[in-house]
Amino acid sequence: MKQSLMISALGELAISRVPYSSKETLQAFDQADLLVLDHLQAEAVLNAGSRVLVVNETFGAITCAVTKAQSALGGLLPTLWSDSHIAQLGLQYNAQANELPVADFIQAQDTPEGPFDIVILRLPKSHALLRDQIQRLLPQLAPRALIIMPMMVKHIDSAVYKLLESLLGRLTTSLARKKARLIFAVNNEAALGQSPKAEETRWTLPSLGISLQHFSGVFSRAKLDPGAQVLLDQFPQGPYQRVIDLGCGNGVQAIAAAKKWPQCQVIGVDESFMSVASSTSTLLIMA
Numbered sequence: 001m002k003q004s005l006m007i008s009a010l011g012e013l014a015i016s017r018v019p020y021s022s023k024e025t026l027q028a029f030d031q032a033d034l035l036v037l038d039h040l041q042a043e044a045v046l047n048a049g050s051r052v053l054v055v056n057e058t059f060g061a062i063t064c065a066v067t068k069a070q071s072a073l074g075g076l077l078p079t080l081w082s083d084s085h086i087a088q089l090g091l092q093y094n095a096q097a098n099e100l101p102v103a104d105f106i107q108a109q110d111t112p113e114g115p116f117d118i119v120i121l122r123l124p125k126s127h128a129l130l131r132d133q134i135q136r137l138l139p140q141l142a143p144r145a146l147i148i149m150p151m152m153v154k155h156i157d158s159a160v161y162k163l164l165e166s167l168l169g170r171l172t173t174s175l176a177r178k179k180a181r182l183i184f185a186v187n188n189e190a191a192l193g194q195s196p197k198a199e200e201t202r203w204t205l206p207s208l209g210i211s212l213q214h215f216s217g218v219f220s221r222a223k224l225d226p227g228a229q230v231l232l233d234q235f236p237q238g239p240y241q242r243v244i245d246l247g248c249g250n251g252v253q254a255i256a257a258a259k260k261w262p263q264c265q266v267i268g269v270d271e272s273f274m275s276v277a278s279s280t281s282t283l284l285i286m287a
Helices: 031-042 061-073 085-097 127-140 158-168 226-233 252-260 273-286
Strands: 003-008 011-016 052-055 079-082 104-107 116-121 141-152 180-186 200-205 210-215 242-246 265-269
Touching: 003 031, 003 061, 011 061, 011 085, 031 061, 031 141, 031 180, 052 061, 052 127, 061 085, 079 085, 104 273, 116 127, 127 141, 127 158, 158 180, 210 252, 210 273, 226 252, 242 252, 252 265, 252 273
Parallel strands: 052 079, 052 116, 079 104, 116 141, 242 265
Antiparallel strands: 003 011, 141 180, 200 210
């Protein structure tokens, strides 16, 4: 597997992308990852008693670096909270490759239990998922907990910044370095509370006679997207014995196949935990 040496103020780690590709040319980390790791060291943010939550990172690079630093301090291991099964595999592989303990992993539809002192939040593309995660996260933060959001400058726009301000209050930013920047927020709540449940929506598809459940990170949360409609319109006659829906999302194609061919074994596959959970919720409602 192709490895890249990630050098930061917290040390050196060999970090790989997963799954393996012999033609892989991309690194498993970016300048925003390096900037936040250098900041943790420069500002002496970590200590042995710190509970650290990393959110939405792709291959476990930040989590592994924090694990290494906390292990050297005799401190607590961090937790990675993500919707991506690939992120979970990346965390496991990169921790083992660097002879580190594997940090805890929490699926996105579940809520990690605090209190957390430091949160390193990589912003997801979905604003709905970002809002859902922050609303569930805030009650799990210790008073004066520090939230650090590393990002590439090209991904910062006014809509994202205003959304973050509405959820987190006053924000500050670091200087940019190599097209990366950090955004900071401090939790001003006085006490730990109970988090709301993960946000779910439901909408009905009359043509199939089903109601589809959706967690916040799942595509097409309010109506059938045009691509899915085209596939439904082009379903073959069959019959078939086994069907697999790759990238099943909300499960609409898999459910349509199961309804059309009742004796068929249908398998839905997705690397998003929220997608699998949404599909499962829809099936349980139908049962």
